[in-house]
Amino acid sequence: MESEFYNSDTVSYQNTINASQIIDFSQYGTSKELNEIGKGYPVLRLNEFNYSFISHPDKYCSLLDMDTYRSLQLRKDDVLICRTNGNPKFVGRSAIVPKDYDYAFASYLFRIRPNRKYINSATLVAFLNSKYGRLEIEKYSMVGNQANFSPAKFREISIPVFSKGLNDEIEDITYRAFHKLEMSESLYSEAANEMLDCLNLNDFTASSNPCNVKTLKESFIETGRLDAEYYQLKYDDILHHIQVYKNGSKDLGEICEIKDANFTPQKNVSYKYVELANIGKYGNIIGCSQQKGEFLPSRARRIISKNDVIISSLEGSLDSCALVEEDYDGALCSTGFYVLKSNVLNPETLLVMFKSPLIKDLMKKGCSGTILTAIGRQELECIPIPLIQQEIQEEIAKHVQNSIALRKESLQLLEDAKLTVEEAIQNGGVK
Structure with missing residues (x-):
């Protein structure tokens, strides 16, 4: 009806x-x-x-x-x-x-x-x-x-x-796309493993003891935090592991620019808009919406540029971070993201770093709030970041860029499959 x-x-x-x-x-x-x-x-x-x-x-x-x-x-x-x-x-x-x-x-x-x-x-x-x-x-x-x-x-x-020939053709294209996507994911895993090896994380296990004892001076007076989760022993272990890293470390605020200036979209200008749902598992942006400024939600206030790294501030989605590729240069993202750029770590290394369990745990430690739990800028700036050697950064960047290239080839094959179907329908040659 x-x-x-x-x-x-x-x-x-x-x-x-x-x-x-x-x-x-x-x-x-x-x-x-x-x-x-x-x-x-x-x-x-x-x-x-x-x-x-x-x-x-x-x-x-x-x-x-x-x-x-x-x-x-x-x-x-x-x-x-x-x-x-x-x-x-x-x-x-x-x-x-x-x-x-x-x-x-x-x-x-x-x-x-x-x-x-x-x-x-x-x-x-x-x-x-x-x-x-x-x-x-x-x-x-x-x-x-x-x-x-x-x-x-x-x-x-x-x-x-559709004809059997077209069915077979689409199936062949689709599985070739899957093979390329598997190779892409394998290369990203190699980049992540480079990071794990570099930081000696393969054999690292943080404490699972839920109890810790802190004096008032060591806790609230120093940090302003009274939530017990903040003082778990595992976080002490992670911080110590970073502090003894052979190449040293610096707080994020010292090596990264946090681009959080608000931007007001023009009403009649069309913008690409990236939200949490557009972030892929391997640090990529999977499409986005595009609409005029007057129809964008009020949270669409961050401009992103090629080679920025965007990271979610929300506790439930800390794994949602992505490297901004050329297709999204000049797009907007939600204020639920921090937009980072560093002159010490290349963007590929920064991406893999923020997807590593070490940094994700420290971000989780820094989260606070009641209805919406998120990490604030001050806590983010204080996260210690290992200073990865340049040659290792270059290896990580190579793996990530090769992974991106294969993923794009996979996507193009899937687009070819879809277009082949559409052309067959348009031309009436579906049988």
């Missing part, structure tokens, strides 16, 4: 089938409570969609029994689809599972397995993420406080009938 259904843009295909005909299997994910402490089974969410693929889950579930977990394990050629989200543009977003994974998946996703007689998984994902797939998804989505695109609604959309 909703008027949006009848006003929706759509496209007429010469040869289509109803999506209900292509489904061999569909399933909702788990609605059990998740945790961030690594307890239980890993559970994939929309946050871990990595372009048209998936990455390692950040959350776990300890409430799943073994049988339920096994029934939810992801298998090669599963297609995961976002079922519900506050942002309608995320609803219907799709990813292929390129190999077997020991992950379950959350309830705001559902998975299907298409019948290859009609369409393979790679081609289905390319279609769903194409402009024509979005038209179908947006037509059949239910939009209220949350947008919803359920398996029942998926069954109602129209799917073009």
Whole structure:
């Protein structure tokens, strides 16, 4: 009955089938409570969609029994689809599972397995993420406080009938893209390992003892902090480990410029805008919105430039940091980020540093607040940063830049797959 259904843009295909005909299997994910402490089974969410693929889950579930977990394990050629989200543009977003994974998946996703007689998984994902797939998804989505695109609604959309040759071509392109993405992630891991080796972190273990004894003079009078978490022994161990680093260290405020001046967007000028949801797992920006200044949220107040490093200030997303590439030079980011530039550490090393467990823990220590817990500028400036040798910085930069290049090649292949699908539809040569 909703008027949006009848006003929706759509496209007429010469040869289509109803999506209900292509489904061999569909399933909702788990609605059990998740945790961030690594307890239980890993559970994939929309946050871990990595372009048209998936990455390692950040959350776990300890409430799943073994049988339920096994029934939810992801298998090669599963297609995961976002079922519900506050942002309608995320609803219907799709990813292929390129190999077997020991992950379950959350309830705001559902998975299907298409019948290859009609369409393979790679081609289905390319279609769903194409402009024509979005038209179908947006037509059949239910939009209220949350947008919803359920398996029942998926069954109602129209799917073009593609030739076997085109199906095979899209599958080949997609898996070549995945191979390049795997190589990209491997190179980033090499950069991270360079950092670990340099800082002697491979054999370092901070204290897990939750108790520490401090006098009033050693605690509140010196720091102004009364929260017990701030004084955990593990933080003392980390600070000591940095202080004895052979090449020395300096506080962040001494070696980094923190670019936090507010910028007021012009009403009629269009800006790229980067939020937390746009930050990838490997220190990259995954797309962004673009809109005129008058429609931007009030938090869009930081200008970012090529080779800046942006880091989240919020406790729940301290891993969200990224190197600003040329595509985002002059874009805006949320005030929830700090924007850093250093003349002592190159941007690639700074990125890997802030994604290292050592610095993430010290940032977590510095977080304070009640409703919204975040690290303030003063605490950030006091974080000690190891002064990595120049030759090691150059090795880290080389790995990160090669990783970026491969990721761009992977993205281009995925774009080629999507464009191939769109051209086939436009030319009427889908059968």
